[in-house]
Amino acid sequence: MEMINLTINGVSLKAESGSTILNAAKIIGIKIPKLCNMEMKDIGFIHRQSCCRICLVEVDGVEDLLPACSTHIWEGMSISTNNIKVMTTRRTILELLLSDHPKSCLYCPKNHNCELQELAADLGIREVRIFGASIPHALKYTKAIVRDPNKCIKCRRCEAMCRDIQTCNVLSQAESGFRAVVETAFKENLEDPENKACTFCGQCVAVCPVAAIYETTYIWKLIEDLANPKKKVIVQVAPSVRVSLGEEFGLPPGTNVTGKMVSALRKLGFDEVFDTNFAADNTIMEEAAEVKERIEKYLSGDKDVRLPILTSCCPAWINFIEHNYPDMLDIPSTTKSPMEIFGSVAKNIWTKSQGIERENLVCVSIMPCLAKKYEAGRPEFHYRGNPDVDYSLSTRELASLLKQADINLCNMEESEFDNPLGVCTGAGAIFGRTGGVMEAALRTAYEWITEKELLDVNFYALRGIEEVRVAEVMIGSIPLKIGIAHGLGAARKLLDKIKNGEENFHAIEIMACKGGCVGGGGQPFHHGNFEIIEKRIAAIQEIDDKKIIRKSHDNPYIKLLYEKYFTSPLSPEAIRLLHTTYYPKNNSSSD
Ligand code: SF4
Ligand code: SF4
Ligand code: SF4
Numbered sequence: 001m002e003m004i005n006l007t008i009n010g011v012s013l014k015a016e017s018g019s020t021i022l023n024a025a026k027i028i029g030i031k032i033p034k035l036c037n038m039e040m041k042d043i044g045f046i047h048r049q050s051c052c053r054i055c056l057v058e059v060d061g062v063e064d065l066l067p068a069c070s071t072h073i074w075e076g077m078s079i080s081t082n083n084i085k086v087m088t089t090r091r092t093i094l095e096l097l098l099s100d101h102p103k104s105c106l107y108c109p110k111n112h113n114c115e116l117q118e119l120a121a122d123l124g125i126r127e128v129r130i131f132g133a134s135i136p137h138a139l140k141y142t143k144a145i146v147r148d149p150n151k152c153i154k155c156r157r158c159e160a161m162c163r164d165i166q167t168c169n170v171l172s173q174a175e176s177g178f179r180a181v182v183e184t185a186f187k188e189n190l191e192d193p194e195n196k197a198c199t200f201c202g203q204c205v206a207v208c209p210v211a212a213i214y215e216t217t218y219i220w221k222l223i224e225d226l227a228n229p230k231k232k233v234i235v236q237v238a239p240s241v242r243v244s245l246g247e248e249f250g251l252p253p254g255t256n257v258t259g260k261m262v263s264a265l266r267k268l269g270f271d272e273v274f275d276t277n278f279a280a281d282n283t284i285m286e287e288a289a290e291v292k293e294r295i296e297k298y299l300s301g302d303k304d305v306r307l308p309i310l311t312s313c314c315p316a317w318i319n320f321i322e323h324n325y326p327d328m329l330d331i332p333s334t335t336k337s338p339m340e341i342f343g344s345v346a347k348n349i350w351t352k353s354q355g356i357e358r359e360n361l362v363c364v365s366i367m368p369c370l371a372k373k374y375e376a377g378r379p380e381f382h383y384r385g386n387p388d389v390d391y392s393l394s395t396r397e398l399a400s401l402l403k404q405a406d407i408n409l410c411n412m413e414e415s416e417f418d419n420p421l422g423v424c425t426g427a428g429a430i431f432g433r434t435g436g437v438m439e440a441a442l443r444t445a446y447e448w449i450t451e452k453e454l455l456d457v458n459f460y461a462l463r464g465i466e467e468v469r470v471a472e473v474m475i476g477s478i479p480l481k482i483g484i485a486h487g488l489g490a491a492r493k494l495l496d497k498i499k500n501g502e503e504n505f506h507a508i509e510i511m512a513c514k515g516g517c518v519g520g521g522g523q524p525f526h527h528g529n530f531e532i533i534e535k536r537i538a539a540i541q542e543i544d545d546k547k548i549i550r551k552s553h554d555n556p557y558i559k560l561l562y563e564k565y566f567t568s569p570l571s572p573e574a575i576r577l578l579h580t581t582y583y584p585k586n587n588s589s590s591d
């Protein structure tokens with residue numbers, strides 16, 4: 001790699017040819033303010049729209065100030081990032097940005113997490129001397145995501161994420177100049193039947209620097225239910241929440257706060273604190289049975305068997321295939337997501353064992369995910385109008401609720417989940433990271449297909465963070481070609497290859513978010529730092545590594561559930577309660 005010599009603020013340095021000024025400055029610890037720019041190289045997200053101009057710097061011999069985020073360095077370049085001209089220009093730009101921005105920081109969903117607010121503090125803005133007109137916009141609500149165009153600073157990160165990484169193309173800039181706004185194609189609501197593309201993956205929310213896109217909150221609904229003596233309120237917590245929640249309380253990314261989180265949830269007033277990991281083990285019972293069934297049919301020469309089998313636990317991915325590949329809806333596993341399996345078992349089986357009316361049980365989920373809010377509202381998961389999962393809160397909402405209730409997670413004693421829906425294996429735990437669902441399924445499918453014990457449960461070839469991973473896995477003497485994709489653009493690449501007959505697989509795992517659920521749209525904001533997501537992945541793996549039982553079918557409470565209620569995977573009762581149907585998005589029953 002060719003190295004370039006340059007000077008920044010009088011300090012000489014070498015940087016790789018092709019670097020931007022912004023990235024070269026980081027080498028010597030100089031932080032140039034930025035707003036529209038976001039770069040997560042590990043996942044291929046390089047957003048250099050260069051529209052906010054907050055990163056302007058002065059380069060010797062160049063008359064105009066240049067944007068550091070999109071100007072590449074050259075040999076002998078001499079740059080000033082902090083002279084009086086640069087600082088006053090930046091200040092004016094920021095004041096212009098603030099001039100028509102709502103001043104509702106005190107009650108803004110992004111308060112304390114807003115990059116614009118932080119920038120105003122960093123640049124020492126104490127007053128705004130410029131007053132601009134603004135065009136008022138109505139807020140747009142859905143079950144999962146709220147859009148507030150009044151707060152949009154037109155950085156277009158959401159557009160780039162939705163178009164380039166997720167390939168959904170839902171959002172783009174409409175109109176221009178003062179009237180510019182980031183919108184859907186015909187200004188439809190994301191949930192409108194006419195809008196056939198939003199998956200509710202929440203990745204636009206994850207990258208928006210302000211509160212122009214944020215999650216629909218169910219905090220007050222939950223507070224009301226917790227205060228209602230006629231209701232029994234139970235909670236399930238997804239695998240990846242326990243390795244990210246601590247960040248909201250100042251703990252390092254990847255801190256495992258399972259025991260403290262359970263105590264905090266009990267202190268909030270939940271009657272039972274259960275684990276979605278248990279339901280993940282249940283998911284594997286059904287999904288591994290489907291894998292076994294389809295592989296055995298394939299090996300026996302059945303020409304009609306549908307392969308590859310695709311995982312089905314990510315609701316944004318399910319929305320994606322329903323929108324984009326309606327002719328391939330017979331390929332995914334029909335097993336419900338762990339969240340919905342938990343809801344179904346809780347409302348249909350656990351209520352009976354407890355003598356509770358279904359209507360009096362409130363089943364809440366804490367998820368890393370915004371698509372789960374949408375999933376909870378799907379009619380397939382309701383019985384006589386009563387949902388299996390009443391509503392879903394994100395990791396961020398849980399943190400906010402704990403703070404409202406003056407519960408400091410860090411000060412909690414450790415405690416265990418309640419039983420019987422609180423015991424999990426290592427296989428259930430790894431659902432939270434990319435590759436985990438497939439690895440968990442293969443641990444069980446291996447033993448069921450070969451009828452031999454799997455001595456090493458680690459399928460290392462399926463791990464990693466490359467957006468598409470392909471590995472051959474030996475199930476006894478049978479070689480299976482496995483694909484893993486995270487991010488919907490990566491999923492599209494694999495699906496197109498299958499559709500065009502370019503590549504064949506036996507099984508594929510797809511998760512909509514980069515890194516899997518650890519990078520979900522409801523997680524604490526990463527602000528463009530992918531290392532945070534990698535630390536969460538490592539923490540999830542550590543949970544699995546430390547478990548004594550690491551195969552879902554060895555979970556003693558799962559065995560009991562099958563002995564007492566389901567008899568066996570794919571039995572009629574299991575199909576009734578644990579499986580679902582997918583609909584092309586032009587089918588009104590799915591909207
Ligand atoms: S939720 Fe996902 S699909 Fe929908 S607009 Fe945002 S990034 Fe695009
Ligand atoms: S909605 Fe957020 S991410 Fe999208 S352009 Fe507006 S401010 Fe930027
Ligand atoms: S990867 Fe996980 S967090 Fe992201 S949409 Fe899918 S289920 Fe939700």
Ligand code: FES
Pocket residue numbers: 033034035036037049050051052053054055056067068069070
């Ligand atoms: S951060 Fe460089 S132009 Fe916005």
